[in-house]
Amino acid sequence: MGIDPASCTLLVVAGVIVALAILKTAPDLILLGGLVLLMVLGVFPETSVALAGFANEGLLTVAVLFVVAEGMRQTGGLGVLGRSLLGQPGSLPMVQARLLLPVSLASAFLNNTPVVAMAMPVVSDWARKHQVAVSRLLLPLSYAAILGGLCTLVGTSTTLIINGLMIESDRVDLRGAGHGLGMFEIAWVGVPVALIGLLYIVLVSKWWLPDRRPAIDTASNPREYTVEMLVTPDSPLVGKSIEAAGLRHLPGMYLVEIDRSGRVLPAVASGDILEADDRLVFVGVVESVVDLQKISGLEPATDQVFQLGGPRSQRRLVEAVVSESCPLVHRTIRGGRFRSRYAAAVIAVARHGERIDSKIGDIRLRPGDTLLLEAHPSFLERQRNSRDFYLVSAVDDFTPPRHHLAWMARAVMLAMVVVVAFEWVGMLEAALVASFVMLVTGCLRGSEARGAIDGSVVLAIGAGLGIGEAMRVSHAAQRVATVLFEVGDSLFSLAGETIVAHPQAMLAVVAGLTMVLTNVITAKAAAVLMFPIATATADVVQVSGLPFVLAVALAAAASLASPIGYQTNLMVYGPGGYRFLDYLRFGGLLSLVVWIVIVALVPWIWPF
Numbered sequence: 001m002g003i004d005p006a007s008c009t010l011l012v013v014a015g016v017i018v019a020l021a022i023l024k025t026a027p028d029l030i031l032l033g034g035l036v037l038l039m040v041l042g043v044f045p046e047t048s049v050a051l052a053g054f055a056n057e058g059l060l061t062v063a064v065l066f067v068v069a070e071g072m073r074q075t076g077g078l079g080v081l082g083r084s085l086l087g088q089p090g091s092l093p094m095v096q097a098r099l100l101l102p103v104s105l106a107s108a109f110l111n112n113t114p115v116v117a118m119a120m121p122v123v124s125d126w127a128r129k130h131q132v133a134v135s136r137l138l139l140p141l142s143y144a145a146i147l148g149g150l151c152t153l154v155g156t157s158t159t160l161i162i163n164g165l166m167i168e169s170d171r172v173d174l175r176g177a178g179h180g181l182g183m184f185e186i187a188w189v190g191v192p193v194a195l196i197g198l199l200y201i202v203l204v205s206k207w208w209l210p211d212r213r214p215a216i217d218t219a220s221n222p223r224e225y226t227v228e229m230l231v232t233p234d235s236p237l238v239g240k241s242i243e244a245a246g247l248r249h250l251p252g253m254y255l256v257e258i259d260r261s262g263r264v265l266p267a268v269a270s271g272d273i274l275e276a277d278d279r280l281v282f283v284g285v286v287e288s289v290v291d292l293q294k295i296s297g298l299e300p301a302t303d304q305v306f307q308l309g310g311p312r313s314q315r316r317l318v319e320a321v322v323s324e325s326c327p328l329v330h331r332t333i334r335g336g337r338f339r340s341r342y343a344a345a346v347i348a349v350a351r352h353g354e355r356i357d358s359k360i361g362d363i364r365l366r367p368g369d370t371l372l373l374e375a376h377p378s379f380l381e382r383q384r385n386s387r388d389f390y391l392v393s394a395v396d397d398f399t400p401p402r403h404h405l406a407w408m409a410r411a412v413m414l415a416m417v418v419v420v421a422f423e424w425v426g427m428l429e430a431a432l433v434a435s436f437v438m439l440v441t442g443c444l445r446g447s448e449a450r451g452a453i454d455g456s457v458v459l460a461i462g463a464g465l466g467i468g469e470a471m472r473v474s475h476a477a478q479r480v481a482t483v484l485f486e487v488g489d490s491l492f493s494l495a496g497e498t499i500v501a502h503p504q505a506m507l508a509v510v511a512g513l514t515m516v517l518t519n520v521i522t523a524k525a526a527a528v529l530m531f532p533i534a535t536a537t538a539d540v541v542q543v544s545g546l547p548f549v550l551a552v553a554l555a556a557a558a559s560l561a562s563p564i565g566y567q568t569n570l571m572v573y574g575p576g577g578y579r580f581l582d583y584l585r586f587g588g589l590l591s592l593v594v595w596i597v598i599v600a601l602v603p604w605i606w607p608f
Contacts, residue, residue: 005043005474012038013467013476013520020563020580027563027573028456031463038470049473053465054458057428062461062571063453064431065117068413070452071438073121075402075409076296093202095132096140099123100198103141104148108155110420112145114427116568118413124575129291131251133211138576139583140201140209142568143560143590147197150190150557153183158523162553165531174535174545181550188605189554193597200593208586210578224283225372226356227292227348228259228301233276235297243270246295253284253292286395289348289372290317296406300347300374301360316377317395318344324367326388334361342383344375402443409443460563460570467564468521503543503608507551508599510534514555515591519562526565527556543608551602558594560587 016034020027035050044050053059099119107115119141127134149156153163163180231237237245247255248270258265258272259279265272279301282292292298322329328336333346349356349363350370356363365371372395373379383392416434420427438444444452470476492505510533518526530552538545559565562583563573569583 005041006476006479008041009038009043009470009474009476010479012041012043013471016467016564017562017580026456027570028459028463031460031467031564035463035466035470038467043470043474045473049469050466051462052469054462056462056465057426059458059461059465059567061428061431062113062117062567063458064428064435065114066452066454066457067435067444067449068416068431068438069118069121070448071435071443072118072409072413073125074444074448075406076294092132092136092206096137096202096205099137100140100144100201103144104151104194104198107145107148108151110417112149112156113567113571114420114431116142116145116571120571120575129251133209135211135576135578135582136205136209138572139569139578139586140205142566142572143201143587144198145568146558146560146566147194150193150554151184151187152190153181153186155190156523156557158527158557159186159553161524161527162531162549162556165528166549169535171535171545174549186550186553189550189598189601192601193554193558193594196597197590197594200590204589205586208589210582224285225289225348225350225370226256227282227284227289227372228360229280229282229292229298230301231274231276231278231280232297232299235274235276237274237295237297238276239273241271241273242268245274247280250282250284250288250291253282253288256281256283286319286372290395293317293347300345315374316380318373318375318379318392319395320371320373320383320392321390322365322367322369322371323388323390326365326367328365328388329367330364332362332364336365342373342375342379342388344373344379346371347374348372405441405443408441409438412437412441412443454575456574457571460573461567464564464567464570471521503541504599504603506537506541507548507603508595510537510548511551511555511595511598511602514552515558515561515595518556518559519565519591521565523556523559523566526559527552530556541608544606547602547606547608550606551598554598554602555595558591558598560591560594562587 012034016030019025019030019034023030038044039047039050103115103119120138123137123141124134126132127137146156150159153159159181166174167180237247242248242255255268256266258268259281260275261277280298282289284292293300328338328341339345346360349360349372351366352368368390380392380394383389386392412434416430419425420430425433435449439446439449492502510530513533514526514530517530531549534548534552535545538548559569560583563569563578563580569587572578
């Protein structure tokens with residue numbers, strides 16, 4: 001007896017959902033495993049159909065946009081965006097409101113995927129630096145983009161697909177062949193849905209989203225370094241208070257004192273104004289020292305850094321523990337000519353938790369001191385087995401930002417957004433050109449571009465699209481739709497009535513079916529599948545098909561209760577540390593709210 005493809009697909013999808021809900025295995029591996037199992041079971045007519053998701057234009061766009069975002073990060077451009085968009089940490093609702101409103105507005109006119117792809121690194125970096133739970137920002141980011149996309153015809157490809165089907169249809173109730181929706185026509189329902197949805201996110205996420213905090217792991221690296229930074233004469237921080245400059249609440253680090261022309265200000269207040277050539281003394285863990293090096297307008301106070309030669313962007317940050325046999329033990333860093341001897345500059349020193357009051361150059365080295373060095377990559381190879389140091393190791397994620405190219409990176413990104421907004425070129429083409437310009441102008445290097453692409457996100461999206469396609473080609477989606485419709489009809493029959501006698505009830509069932517499908521297959525597939533069901537349902541009830549079709553368009557675009565149905569939900573899945581139940585709990589209730597608004601408003605705007 002042959003295998004029923006629909007049953008096989010439903011069993012595998014159920015298994016994937018359970019695995020995502022209860023296992024701590026990486027979601028991309030679970031999704032990929034489900035796709036492989038469907039291929040082995042012969043659900044797909046051809047292997048190319050199963051793997052088509054990995055050639056999907058949306059997926060490729062996401063991958064390329066990671067490169068564009070990395071160009072912004074390497075030039076310090078993302079930090080500026082984060083500070084202007086999210087500001088200083090306050091209450092969670094205020095932070096979310098500052099993030100979600102601009103994202104929703106942008107998503108109304110731009111494709112949701114690039115909006116989320118560009119915002120993700122900004123939000124993640126900001127959350128890490130301010131010790132805010134990234135899990136309370138990334139899923140709301142995805143949902144805000146989805147809700148914003150409901151406000152215009154071009155906000156999401158799902159509404160464009162429905163509009164295309166309407167234009168191709170010769171049904172009079174769908175305005176006849178060649179006629180579709182206006183640019184803002186869908187906003188009559190989309191805007192209320194978006195506003196109510198955003199209000200739900202801001203009010204409910206505190207209780208329904210997990211608090212998985214990207215805190216700095218001071219337990220694994222308890223060393224506290226003393227580091228001096230100089231406020232450069234042309235620094236944008238000059239004239240700002242400590243609070244306004246963002247130097248008061250640095251995670252894992254605090255500002256100890258300010259040395260101003262030889263006069264020490266030991267009790268630094270939030271309102272103290274920074275001046276050019278101020279020497280700022282910080283104490284903190286290595287991760288925070290790395291972040292400090294990336295602030296525009298601050299540079300290491302030791303002039304040794306600028307005597308190393310070569311661009312700073314090609315150097316590495318290295319931790320080295322001084323051994324007893326080091327010839328500089330009991331000598332000062334400057335007096336022992338550390339830079340000349342090792343071709344490295346000391347930018348910070350840690351000594352068993354002690355506070356070191358001396359300036360970097362005047363510190364006398366002791367055995368066991370941990371030095372934070374700025375050096376060329378060759379330093380690691382030369383000194384890894386040296387007797388002068390007990391341990392030499394590179395610090396990850398350190399490349400001094402190329403602040404002088406920040407204007408170029410911002411200009412490239414702005415140009416990319418403009419050409420896409422005016423539909424001069426497609427999103428993928430614009431992103432490819434932008435990434436190429438970033439490379440040519442030196443905003444980022446080839447190795448950085450390759451490392452910027454998050455393979456786990458790419459795998460998760462590609463495999464998720466493949467599983468959604470399996471639901472379609474095996475007719476499992478139609479089976480789910482049929483069962484749910486029969487359940488709805490059975491409930492009405494208990495009251496001695498039939499569901500077809502109530503157009504709004506039929507609309508509610510069609511919208512509900514669409515929402516279920518959009519969360520287990522892709523939004524576009526759900527829209528295409530439900531379009532003929534919507535028109536057929538309208539014919540049965542003998543009413544206009546327009547409200548049914550528009551309910552399908554809105555419901556299909558509102559994929560909120562699962563990471564599988566929509567690309568942006570998959571994009572934030574791993575980086576946010578989410579589990580499947582987080583989507584089901586938080587997004588499921590939001591889906592119910594959206595469904596109620598759609599069912600209530602659609603017949604009012606477009607009567608039966």
